[in-house]
Every structure is written in C-alpha cells, then in structure tokens.
Amino acid sequence: MTVLMTLLDIAGNLPTLIPDPDPEAPPGVEGPFALIIGWGKWIALALAVLGIIVVAVTLMFNSRRGEAGRELGNLGWIIAAIILASGAVSFVGFILDA
Numbered sequence: 001m002t003v004l005m006t007l008l009d010i011a012g013n014l015p016t017l018i019p020d021p022d023p024e025a026p027p028g029v030e031g032p033f034a035l036i037i038g039w040g041k042w043i044a045l046a047l048a049v050l051g052i053i054v055v056a057v058t059l060m061f062n063s064r065r066g067e068a069g070r071e072l073g074n075l076g077w078i079i080a081a082i083i084l085a086s087g088a089v090s091f092v093g094f095i096l097d098a
Contacts, residue, residue, distance in 0.1 A: 037092055044085035051078045 055078060059071040
C-alpha cells in the first residue's frame with residue numbers, strides 16, 4: 001500500500017516539477033511575422049465578407065423557389081470559418097505578446 005501511495009504522491013507532484021518558461025520569439029521575427037499574420041487576418045476576413053455576400057445573394061434567389069435550406073448551412077460554415085480565423089489570429093497574437 002505504501003508503494004501505491006508513494007507513486008500517487010510522485011504523480012501528483014510531477015506537474016510542478018516540469019519547468020514552464022515564458023514563450024519568447026526568436027530575435028528579428030516579431031516584425032515580419034506580425035505583418036504576415038496581419039495580412040492573413042485581413043485576407044481571411046475579406047474573403048468571409050465576400051462569402052457572406054455570395055450566400056446572401058444565393059439565398060435571395062433560392063428563397064423564391066423554396067430551396068434556401070442549403071444556403072443557411074453554407075452561412076453556418078462561413079460563420080464557423082470567421083470564428084476560427086479570428087480565434088487563430090488572437091491566439092497567435094497572445095503568444096507573440098506574452
């Protein structure tokens with residue numbers, strides 16, 4: 001029983017023994033990398049706006065024929081992509097600023 005308790009004690013304290021250094025970007029990377037991330041964010045959000053416009057126009061034409069269900073699904077995918085792109089940019093920005 002004492003061996004099991006010792007193993008559990010070691011397993012419980014193991015995460016505190018692992019070093020956790022602060023993330024640090026290599027020298028000279030902050031400027032160009034931030035520029036590329038900014039361009040990627042701008043392009044992703046511009047494509048998302050164009051995608052919403054295309055879905056809205058398609059929805060407008062297909063709603064008269066009663067076939068608007070698929071376009072609403074496409075709108076959901078576009079909104080999910082916007083959330084993913086914004087979240088990725090925020091995550092990378094957080095890592096670079098940390």
